[in-house]
Amino acid sequence: MNKEENNVSANLNILLVDDHFVVRKGIELIVNSAFPNAVIHNAENYVEANEIVKAINIDLIVLDIIINGVENIKVMKELKSIQSTTKILIFSCHEEANYGFRYVKNGADGYLHKYCSETKIVEAINEVLSVGHFYSDDIKNKLDIKAKREPVSNPIDALSNREFEIAKMLVDGSGNLEIANKLKIQMSTVSTYKNRVFEKLDVSNIIALSTF
DSSP, X not given: OOGGGOOSOSOOEEEEEOSOHHHHHHHHHHHHHHOTTOEEEEESSHHHHHHHHHHSXXXXXXXXXXXXXXXXXXXXXXXXXXXXXXXXXXXXXXXXXXXXHHHHHTTOSEEEETTSOHHHHHHHHHHHXXXXXXXXXXXXXXXHHHHTTOOOSOGGGGSOHHHHHHHHHHHTTOOHHHHHHHHTOOXXXXXXXXXXXXXXXXXXXXXXXXXX
């Protein structure tokens, strides 16, 4: 995409939040090429991101929702509570089909898979900043269904945010004790959530859970 094709204004503050330096540097190179007048800020965790958003008027946050192996879906609402006009584009290694809609429901303005092309990254940033969001056809359809109060077909969407978080950690190989330590909750609480996840998704083991 040529720089002339971008529709957004020149003076932008863009915050990249990811715990991997190489990922941040790669996005920074792409953004600098497509939006040469943008000022790029970096944060490797949510604490740093909060401090930057409190201090600077940020137009767009490119956000990895999983930092240091822990998913925190609430961080989007927290960032927007500081600056309500800030746009958030999720940049995740997880497939949009299972995760995109949930993030959008909780405050994201767009969702990108980390294996997407450079062109798609620039397109998504441009669209979020000029239109206000970047939604795939699948997310648009699910938003339309939700507005009509019809059931969503993906069973994973029936999980609460905490159930979803624990389900993801279970699939990634974390045991109950490890999850309890990471989330600072009791093991019995983890077990309760695990049982709810299995019941809602009608599975009996982690192998079956990993198919969602």
